[in-house]
Amino acid sequence: MLLNKGENWKSRAGKSHRKHKDVDLDTAGVQIKDLRVPPSVRNGSRSALLDCEYTLKPTEVAGNKFSGLVVKWYFNEGPSPVYQWIPGQKPQDLGILKGRLNLSHRASNHDASMHRALFISNPTTELSGEYKCVVSTFDDEDFMTKKMVVFVPEKSLDMMQTKFNYDSVQITCTATGVYPRPKMALLRGSKEKTSMDDVLVETVPRQGSYDIVASKVMPESDLQTPTVFACELHIPEAEYSVSKSVVYYP
Template sequence: MMAADTIHKMIIFGFIFPFYAIDSLKILHSSIPQMIDATNLSSSTAITLDCSYSYDSGDIKLVIRWFHNDSPEPVYQWIPESNIRYVSELIRPYFDHNFTINNDNYSKYRALRLNLLQPQRLSQIQLLSGNYTCVISSIANQDSRQIQLIIYVPPRLFEFHFIELSANHIALECLIENVYPEPQMLLLFSKQNHHSNYLELLSSSINITQNENCLNWNNKMTDDSCQSLLYNASIQHSIDSILTAGTIYECRIKLRGTYYVRKKRIKIIFPTNYDDDRMKSTNLIRMSNGDNNNNRLSLLFLHFKLLLLIIIIVIL
């Protein structure tokens, strides 16, 4: 009578051999999250989304698929045995059909290589943002890994200034226009001699709206109908009647899911008492310092009862 272990080996070899290597198909490495500035693309800008995997002879009917966000249909599929590839409409304008990750017949076309040429509108390439899931499967096994790609748009306009809400009421206002993804905004302050410790102005509230228009690559509005993904946002905070010398106010913006952070600061040089009568006849000047990261110095002269208030706006 044949030994039990021998029978077991024969059954595996003769009938379900593909399951012999049930742990062989495995994703080893994947691309790190990628963040791309949509306004700083060139003809040479390209990204590679890759999942490297191990496999052996038991992994027959190998299929490599990539999915975008929650879509049930793959944006890319490759079957090595037949060398058939499918590329969806979403990535087709950017997909590099000639790119190979290596010379192995069962992994050379596994990666997505996207050449991010500038389309007519920002919204076209923003649609590429999201989570990409690579799924490697065979009859015996399957493994998957998710990679995040964010194509962000920095603010076209970024302003931080004082505004007059009424005849005897002023406030700090920070506003940004045409950003993606959805922004986060904070108003903070630091008192004199405590400039390393910034505290949030908790009574501030942010107002976020989605832009109804689309931008082309020159940051101009386009009349063509399109799906705008850009956001505008503003935040305000009422200021008490006394502005203390040495206090620094800061507006800090972040773009969700990215490392993008920008700041603007206002420093109070001289203390002052708010003068109701004077302020009724005084127009506060809105400060605009462009949309770059160079430090600039702007002076805003406001008429007060006792002292001249000098506000220095510093862009970090």
């Protein structure tokens, strides 16, 4: 007999890459101060905001002379930008982001930075990848890159036990419809869970997502009454995890 004991999930942050510059604060040209990209976003979320915060020369900001300022965003090291904005002109959504952006979004009220950000509506899995913000003037340029993963949580996560033969039982955990490629582990114990060895794990691509199954055959003589089993599903690229626990009674 199997009794569900609950589920939980969590998601955490990622890394960035940037151009290295020697900066003199008195004469510094364009410099990206912060690139805020959500490391993981759930597929079909209402929106995702990617912001590129930068500074210009004090003389440029004071006189509203932006010296050929151009803000461009690139996707997955592509040769052409997927977004471009020049102060005084309308922002442009291009390539894979064509029709996917809220171009009226303002990251600030300053003429030199109001349309620096990407406001993506309803992000989906094809938008997973590296986003590079490039800010340039006639005199200088800076860039920074971060990765965003648009993940799909499991459609289902189920555990079951079946009689394998007269003295053994098979514990099976199945998850369907996950993206990107997940991992799965079986654990044993109530207060202190330990990973089970020799677990058979099979991952199957399925129309843009993955199904995954983990199973383990155990002698009933090794099982106490009751025995608590847990299944942990993990999406490494999104640092997303969910778990489910069951109680087995021989």
